[in-house]
Amino acid sequence: LMKLKVAEFLVDRLMDKILLPIGFTHVCDDYVRQQNEGSVGMAFPCSIHSLGEGAFTCYLGVRFERLAQLLDADAPPDKSTFAASINDLREDRKFQQWEFFGAEDLEAKMDFIKSEIITLALPFFEKFSHVQAVRETLESKDHRDWYLSGGERRECILAAIKWTEGDRAGAMKIVEQGIAARQSKMAKYRYELEELKKKFLSVI
Secondary structure (H helix, E strand, O other), X not given: OOOHHHHHHHHHHHHHHHHHHHOOEEEOOEEEEEEOOEEEEEEOOEEEOOOOOEEEOOEEEEEOHHHHHHHOOOOOOOOOOEEEEHHHHOOOOOOOXXXXXXXXXXXXXXXXXXXXXXXXXXXXXXXXXXXXXHHXXXXXXXXXXXXOOOHHHHHHHHHHHHHHOOOHHHHHHHHHHHXXXXXXXXXXXXXXXXXXXXXXXXHO
8 A cells, every 4th residue: 555655745746846837836735826916825635545546636725914814813824715625616516536556657647637737726826816806706695606615714704805995894794694693503603703803893
């Protein structure tokens, strides 16, 4: 069986070949670069399947510092404001992983993996590295448009956008409505909203 550390090394080596030439920097487990209004990044978590093959997928994130100061001040400095899985960007949206049995097998799949990153991930970054595009997609009534930023995270992002645009009343309304809608649920389902409300109240 392939060891997980070996699989991770091979994936990192492949991604260095694909992403470093197009302006990404390899920082810890992520590949990041500045783009438009924010910073964008990709992570490639690996696993080992039962037959011994390595498998990995891609998660994408966009971080806006002016929103992160409200949303993620206590989180790691690389936490994304808005995130998605590359599977969300495929037409069928089914969960898939790139699989490989060793270095040669992975190298043979480089062109296919690179094409998926270019055709799926890069357009996502170009679009959603603008705050207005994030706002519009999170205001959609179709939950699939929220990608990995549904639930209270969605409401917090929308409230933070309004707050940074000067609409403090509108931001507070989103937060208070979100908290009220979750009063019958466990506290963890409204924690992020309540923390954001505290930040709003501290500067009013």
